Amino acid sequence: MSEYAVRVNDVSKAFLIGLKESRKETLGAELISWFRSPVKNFNNLKRLNTFEHSEESDDFFWALRNVSFDLKHGETLGIIGDNGAGKSTLLKIISRITNPTLGYAEVFGRASSLLEVGTGFNNELTGRENVYLNGAILGMTKSEINKKFDEIVAFSGVEKFIDTQIKKYSSGMKIRLAFSVASNIETELMIIDEVLSIGDTEFRKKSLSKMIQIAKSGTAIILVSHNMLPIQSMCKNTMHLEHGRIVNYGKTNEVVSSYLGNLNKDKTSQTWTLESSPSSESIKITKAEVLPVLNVPVIRAGDPFEFRFEFYNLIENEYDINITFHLSDEYENLVFIGSTALTGKKFNVSKGYISANCRIPANLLNHGKFTISKLFVLKGFENVIYDHSDLLVFEITGDVEYSPGKSGKIDGLLKPKLEWELTAGNN
Amino acid sequence: MKDRAVQKFVIESKKGRSILNFRELFLYKDLLYFFVLRDITVLYKQTILGILWAILNPMFQMVVFSVIFGKLAAIPSDGIPYPIFTFSGILPFNYFSQSLSNASMSLVSTTGIFTKIYFPRILIPLTPILSKLADFLIAFLILIGMMFFYDIIPTVNVVFLPMLIFLMILTSMGIGMWLSSLAIQYRDVKFAIGFITSLLLYSAPVVFPASLIAEKAGYTVYLLYGLYPMAGVIEGFRASLLGRTPMPWDLILIGSISSVIIFFSGAYYFKRTERIFADVA
Secondary structure (H helix, E strand, C coil): CCCEEEEEEEEEEEEECCCCCCCCCCHHHHHHHHHHHHHHHHHHHHHCCCCCCCCCCCCEEEEEEEEEEEEECCCEEEEECCCCCCHHHHHHHHCCCCCCCEEEEEEECCEEEECCCCCCCCCCCEHHHHHHHHHHHCCCCHHHHHHHHHHHHHHHCCHHHCCCEHHHCCHHHHHHHHHHHHCCCCCCEEEEECHHHCCCHHHHHHHHHHHHHHHHCCCEEEEECCCHHHHHHHCCEEEEEECCEEEEEEEHHHHHHHHHHHHCCCECEEECCCCCCCCCCCEEEEEEEEEECCCCCCCECCCCEEEEEEEEECCCCCEEEEEEEEEEECCCCEEEEEEHHHHCCCCEECCEEEEEEEEECCCCECCEEEEEEEEEEEECCCEEEEEEEEEEEEEEECCCCCECCECCCCCCCECCCCCCCCCCCCC | CHHHHCCEEEEECCCCCCCCCHHHHHHCHHHHHHHHHHHHHHHCCCCCCHHHHHHHHHHHHHHHHHHHHHHHCCCCCCCCCHHHHHHHHHHHHHHHHHHHHHHHHHHHHCHHHHCCCCCCCCHHHHHHHHHHHHHHHHHHHHHHHHHHHCCCCCCHHHHHHHHHHHHHHHHHHHHHHHHHHHHHHCCHHHHHHHHHHHHHHHHCCCCCCCHHHHHHHCHHHHHHHCCCHHHHHHHHHHHHHHCCCCCCHHHHHHHHHHHHHHHHHHHHHHHHHHHHHHHHC
16 A cells, blocks of 8 residues: 555646627627627637646636645645635545646545535435435445444434434534534545534534544545634644645644734734725724833733724714724634723713723733734614724734743633632641 | 555546446445435425326326327327327337436536535436436336236237337437536537427327338338437337337347447547536536
C-alpha cells in the first residue's frame, strides 16, 4: 500500500465565464440575431467543455492554478480561504466529481466525500430506506450498511422515527441522520466541506468529536471550513488558497493566524465627516476609537481601556438613546455585549453631538485580537436607528506581570484578577 | 473491501478509455439496486390507486386506440382482435417510451447528487431503464389475462420473448445514454423529448401492423422500417404470443443491428462526455 493517500500534481482547473455580449442597435439587427442565436448558443455551450482547449483566453476563469500537495495516510489537512478561492473545486477534483483541466491527482484507496450531507435523500422514503440509499451513494455496500445500521441510527438519535417518511422529519432530524450515515463510512480518505457547521450546538460538538475520533483512527482527512475551530482542533497542517493558488501551507496554527491576521488589520480609530458618515437618516456616526486609559502606547492585558463613540443626532425631539456593541475575539466568538441598557440608567439626548465613552475595567480580557463586531444605536429599547459591523479591530498586547516575573498568554477568553481569600492552618 | 484499499485512481483531464467499466459497475451494484428500489417505491407513493396505475394506464390507451383506430379508422390488424392486437404493441412501447424519456432527463434531474459525490454516472440513466421493468411486468399480466379471454395460446416462438425484451432494453438504454448526455449539455432535449416520444409512438407498429407498410410501400421500405428496433420487437411480441403471423426475423435482425449500433455509440458518447457533466450541470 502506498504511504500516500492523495497526491495532487500541478492541478489547474478552468471555467468559462460569460463575456459581455454585444448589444444590437436596431430591432432588425436584434431579430436577425435571434435567428442566428442557435448557432451562437451552440458554440457557447460547446465551449463549456474546457478540456478541448487549454490556451489562455479572456473568458477563461482559472478556479485553480498549479496546485500541488501530498497527504499521507493518517494525516489531516485543513483548507482555508475566502469564498471563490477554489477550495470546493479542489475538493471536487479529489472526489472525482470533476476533472482538472491540467495536471493530475492520484487517490490511493477508497475515498468518501461529504461535500453536502444528505445527498440523494428522498423525502418519500422512510429514514431506514434513506440510510441504505444514502449509504450506497456514499459508496458503502449493502452488507456494510447492515453492519453499521444500528450504530448510525443510535448516533442520529432518531430511532423512534426510523420507519417514518423523512418528509415528516424536522430539518434538524434529517441533518442528524444524514451526518450519522456519512460519518460511519470506513474509508482511507475522507473529504469534508463545511458539513461540521450543521445542526444545533449540541450536535455540532458531537459531530466534531466524532470527526476527531475518525482522524485518530488513521483515516486521512481533508477538511474545508470557514470556521477555524474544527480546522484548529482536527488538522495538523493547513493550506491557504487565494484566487486558485496556494499562498500559504504549513502548520495549522501559523497558517490560520496569518490568514486571520491579514483578514483583520488593526483599525483602532475611525472618523467621518457629517457628509462621509455611513449613517442613517436619524443619526450619523462621526468617530469611533479604542484607546488606553493609562499613558501607554498600547493596550496591555491588565490595563483598563476605553471605547469612544461620537455621533451627530438628527432627531429633533428628545428621546432615550441606547448604545450597544458586541465585542468578539479573532475567531468570531462573542466575548461580551456592552450596552447602556445594562446600566439601569437613562440617557436622554436631543439634536446635536453625542459623545459616548465606555470604560473596560483592568484585568478583564486576555491577550489577543478583538473586534467590535457590531454597534447598534437604538431609540428607546426596540427601535434600531443605526447599526455598523466590524467597526474597530484592536489587539491587546504587551504584558503586565500578573505575578513577579510571570506574564504572557494563558488559556481562556478572559484573564480576570479575582478576589481570593484563603484560610489555612487554623487547627 | 480490502481489494479496494490498494486501488489507485488517477484524476486527470484525459478522456476515459474503455466504453463500459464493468469492474466498476460491479463494485457499485448495490447502489444501482438501491436506486432502482427507490424509483419503484417512490413512484406510486401518495396515490390512491397505487400500483393499479400500472394497469389502468395501458388499459385506457388500449380502449382509446381500439375505438379510434380499430373501429373508426378500421385499421387492419392481421386478423387479430384489435384490442389485443394493439395492447401487444402498447406493452413493449410503453416501457420503451417511459424508460427512454426518464433516462433522458435523468442526469438533468439528479444534478444535486452527481455534482456532490462520485459514482459511475452511467448508473443514473440505467436506473429508469431497470425500474420501468416493474410496470412492464405488471402490464404483462394484463396481456396474459387478455390471452385467456380471447382464448389465444402462445406459440413455441415464445422462447424468443426474452431475447426481444433484451433488444427492447438495449435500445432504450442506447437512446437513453445519447439523450441524457445531450440533455445535460443542451437543455433543448427537454423540449424535444415530448414530440420525440409521440413520433416514436406513431412510427411504431402499435396501432397498425408492420405488414401494412410492406403492402403500401414495398418490401425495401419495410426493411428500412426495420431499422427502428421497436418494429421488430413489437411484431415479434405479436408473432410469438398471438401466433397469427410468422416471426418477423427480417425486422428483428435489422433492428438488432441498429440497436447494437445505437447502444455502443450511446455508451461511447456518454463516456466521452461524462467528465464534463459536473461542470455544465
